[in-house]
Amino acid sequence: MIIGLDAGSRTVTEAEHLLHDMVKVLGLPAGTVGCTHFVRPESGAPHVACSLVLQAPPSGLPENVGAALGDSRTGPDDLAEGAALAAAEHAAGAGGRLVLFPGHAELNGTLTVAEVLAGSSIEQVVVLAQAEDPSPDTLVVTNDHVRPQWRDGRVVLLTMPAAGGRLMPAEVPNPTPCCVDHG
Template identity: 50%
Template sequence: MAGATAAPARTTPDLSAGAAAAAAGRFGRAVIFPGWRDLTGTLTTAEVLELSAIDKVEVLGSGPADPSARIDTGGFVRPQYRLGELVLTTTPAAGGLLVPFETRDPTPCCANH
């Protein structure tokens, strides 16, 4: 697995199991990882996999993204480690594009209610 830190995780006792899993690369979000700076603009799934340490690109609820699928990164990509693989989850967007499921500025839950 590329990009995981070897530094020990320091946290409160109630969070130590999750921190240990993230430090071991089993589970957790990746913010800085090899190639993250290159993931800007619109790229194909194949380009995302080639340019970065991301192992898989998935479409939420649909499985693996087609290698030719275009992903509008919005300059913000937050893949997750799942069992030692770095996985970017995407969702369909306007214009036949995919976008990362996690956005830089998420809509607050129950906004304007």
């Protein structure tokens, strides 16, 4: 079962913190799948919500967090709506970026495409602006930050070319915010 969670996070970093906190609060095991989703509820501003795969219904969710599990919604209405959108997107495999997933802790350093696929729940590695998948022996410099996405029901890691014929995830850790060096 998939639960949507929404604390009105303005950034993916805030939403990732919520995911990690909820995994601890709910006592979920390693390998739990947790995603972030950009949501646009009708009753509020666009923001980032989360989804988690659960084995059993949760108990003890924080009051300030909207939650959606099946047809059940709890918490503030706008956050419960965002949570429902996140859960639906995850359930359909139509969108969301995976933060927690089987094998994510082992995707460190430089690995081959074959190692990424064999050691995690990532099903495909694609390269920006290239029609064909990279060869299995192509090196991927993970920068210890791998965030695949749901695409058409599959877990796909989007990469981009890096120095020396290698690849790196298209999402980089700690990106420089826009306008940091100008007004």
